[in-house]
Amino acid sequence: MKDQKTLTRMAKLSRPRIRWQGHGIEQESGEALLKGDIEQNLLPESHHLAVSNNLLASLGKQGRDNLHLLSQLESNEVEAFVDLDSQSLLPLIQQDMLDLNQHQDDTQLNSSHHKPMLPLGDDSISLHSCHSPTREVEVLYDQLLHMFNADPQLKPKDIIVMVSDINAYAPVIQAIFGNAPFERRIPFSISDRTASQESPVLNAFMQLLNLPNSRFERGEMLALLETPAILQRFGISESEFDLLSLWVEEAGIRWGLDSTTSVELELPQIEQNTWLFGLRRILMGYAMSAEYSFDLADESIAPYEQIEGLQADLAGKLAHFVETLIEHRAKLANARSASEWQLQLNKMLGAFFELDVDNELAIKTIRDALSRLVEQTSEAGFEQAIDLRVVSDYLQNKLDSTRISQRFLAGQVNFCTLMPMRSIPFKVVCLLGMNDGAYPRNVAKEGFDLINVKSRHGDRSRRDDDRYLFLEAMLSAQNKLYISYVGQSILDNTPRLPSIVVTELLEYCAQNYCLEGDEALPVDDSGANLVKAITYKHSMTPFSPNAFKQQGSFASEWADVANMLVSPKHETSESILTEVPAEIDLEEFIRFWALPVKFFFNRQLDIYFEGQRESIEDNEPLR
Structure with a gap:
């Protein structure tokens, strides 16, 4: 922290967790205090005491720079922070960011007693790995139905779904949410599509x-x-x-x-x-x-x-x-x-x-x-x-x-893109398309852009903007944060990494929190158990038997197919082959050897397929 005006103003505040001490370092009730005179508090950005919450420091650079610029102005400051009283993962992270606090202790690696405990079954943060954007939206639909069943007070207007690329996901969203059966239909609206789309x-x-x-x-x-x-x-x-x-x-x-x-x-x-x-x-x-x-x-x-x-x-x-x-x-x-x-x-x-x-x-x-x-x-x-x-x-x-954003906040589940002014409080915040390389978005640096040579506070950066938008989305979630990404290849099922911001969130959770009963485990083991508990890998197809296990799919139209895959019926039928004639016409014999499958369908099954219509030809006929 380098701004002396800000430090002076902070020194005068009476907020319990920020106190000014003119001499030395003191600790009171585990609260870190400002120490010495102002010059002693001029810390470089990379110093470990500059920001005492690693996740906030990593994601919040853009917001920090904006606050730094605003601190140069004379203004009346009003603090309206609210402490969160909850033992779930999401509010604990939000409270630790508010307090500039974290529980990672590199001196205690053999046990996790210093970590706050989370109740088993905590689903305030969940990460969902799918095979394609289509499966992401299908899984989201089922998970929203589970949320409505679990909380009768939850309404569609309480849910926002932010998508890394709304133009790419909009057709899938329209197909799945728009064609759902009436008995399980969820009202929705799609905002922020480009006008041409x-x-x-x-x-x-x-x-x-x-x-x-x-x-x-x-x-x-x-x-x-x-x-x-x-x-x-x-x-x-x-x-x-x-x-x-x-x-x-x-x-x-x-x-x-x-x-x-x-x-x-x-x-x-x-x-x-x-x-x-x-x-x-x-x-x-x-x-x-x-x-x-x-x-x-x-x-x-x-x-x-x-x-x-x-x-x-x-x-x-x-x-x-x-x-x-x-x-x-x-x-x-x-x-x-x-x-x-x-x-x-x-x-x-x-x-x-x-x-x-x-x-x-x-x-x-x-x-x-x-x-x-x-x-x-x-x-x-x-x-x-x-x-x-x-x-x-x-x-x-x-x-x-x-x-086109005229339907935002229309009393339905809101689908929109990650952009400023979207991160207002919602009970449930869902993030789709959090794939590695897709978010934060990469922008090629131009050789003539001098901002890349020597940046200043407040300089725009697409990657920093996206990281800060992810932070805002996480802080705006009141009850649940739902994150989805393409985590397995649809071709060969090879694993794929999530976005770097999601990886940082998982690493932060693993180092700072543990599940109830894992206090005696080493830090890495308890962290791995927590990450495993909040991560869900979904099947590649909606008719997979695994899709209907535990809190699975509501898509009853796929249930019969899934049941057949679990216990296939092996029924025998009467022979469909007719008696082989003693004499065979030569043309029939040639027709059989030319296309045996077609001959079987035509002669034995009495099935004839119409020829496929040729694709539209745009070139003049040359023959």
């Missing part, structure tokens, strides 16, 4: 910005059209989209908007297999019989014969979509000023997307980003034309940095 409208809009550089491949354009807001805008239902996809495939559309697309890519001018070519075939198929062909610019176009009756309206919707693509592709080709881009892109939003309750926020996000672009260029006095690539990069950065 939250709404397909934003991804479709960025794809539209790339129209001047697009090959207009069939799969790419069908994926764009399948966006719900675009389907609504052009009046196409889901069943109609499936029919359109079939038409597009059978009409021979592969890539290219029209004949100019290949020219722009420095290829020979070819209109065959383009969208305009296929659209003409579809429309002509409604107008005339497939027995005739239509000559156009020295080329013959065969009508697509599957269009009839009321399907002409659907063909018109497809034509409207293609015409809209052609129109806005041409308008995006030229550079414009920021205000002109705002006007043009707002028109494109209206042309492609239907505005409704589900899409309103996403469209507003795009409009706000465009308004901000105009404001920034206006403030800078920049009035020159801007290339589309610059506008696209600007909007992409804006959308990636914008987070």
Whole structure:
């Protein structure tokens, strides 16, 4: 501790655990006292007396620096610390951090009598090792149900789940929590997803910005059209989209908007297999019989014969979509000023997307980003034309940095990312994705960044920020701290390490606390028993018999499979083989040797499999 003002202020405080002694070192009731005059207390950060709680010193550097800077200001200080009266592991750690105290004693290694004892079955802190993010969320779901059963006063709003990468975990969370049976459904909300991840409208809009550089491949354009807001805008239902996809495939559309697309890519001018070519075939198929062909610019176009009756309206919707693509592709080709881009892109939003309750926020996000672009260029006095690539990069950065958090604290289980202002008190705090290398996050150091050469108090560091966020999350947990990570490989079951902050927490617990009955054991042995007691290794699959042991899974849909694995039934059935004929046709004999399994299924079991539909081809047919 180097700040003399802070030491002077601390010397005047009357807090029982901080007292000022002008002469020498004294101990009273086991409390460490400040000693000597101020100059004697100027300790370097690495000194063992600078911070007397190793875990707090390791995780709290960012908070310490912030408090150091705040201590330079004149202010009225109010202390509202509350001592915790509990013998569970979590409140003991929190109290020791408050008191700047720890129980590790390197002079007493042969026994653990100096460690505080924890009751057997203490689950205030638990560490869960899984094989994949999916299993992490499945296990979390079951553990939350156990918590609700054990504590009737616990409500979904009392639980927060912080995830190292919310964008990666959000689809899994939505799949497991959103599809749970009604009788065990837990209300939840997901916050802090980036705007581009939250709404397909934003991804479709960025794809539209790339129209001047697009090959207009069939799969790419069908994926764009399948966006719900675009389907609504052009009046196409889901069943109609499936029919359109079939038409597009059978009409021979592969890539290219029209004949100019290949020219722009420095290829020979070819209109065959383009969208305009296929659209003409579809429309002509409604107008005339497939027995005739239509000559156009020295080329013959065969009508697509599957269009009839009321399907002409659907063909018109497809034509409207293609015409809209052609129109806005041409308008995006030229550079414009920021205000002109705002006007043009707002028109494109209206042309492609239907505005409704589900899409309103996403469209507003795009409009706000465009308004901000105009404001920034206006403030800078920049009035020159801007290339589309610059506008696209600007909007992409804006959308990636914008987070959707409107549903935080909505009375449900809150899923969010680890970020400042999230660590408010909750009865249960859960941390997912605490994997080695994933958290704290690594940021490559730039050679020109002088902060890395000589840092000062308050300099931002992503790793220090993440370590401090972990500390805040741990301190905000009132009853339980639940930590989960991918601890075994899903490929070969090899062990994987948790995050370094989790490892430090486990080492701190092992050195400072022990379970009831382990007081006579050496420090390392009692610590190993404690770590083993709070660590749970879960099965790789939800239908494993181990998943249903003790406080196991509530997923009754997997129970029958698990029971079959425990006690498989060996039932014999009558022979399904028919009598072998005396004479065998040569073609049947060849068919058998070509594909014996297929022959068995067809002839003996009377089972026929339909051929798999080929994947969408985006290249023109060359044979």
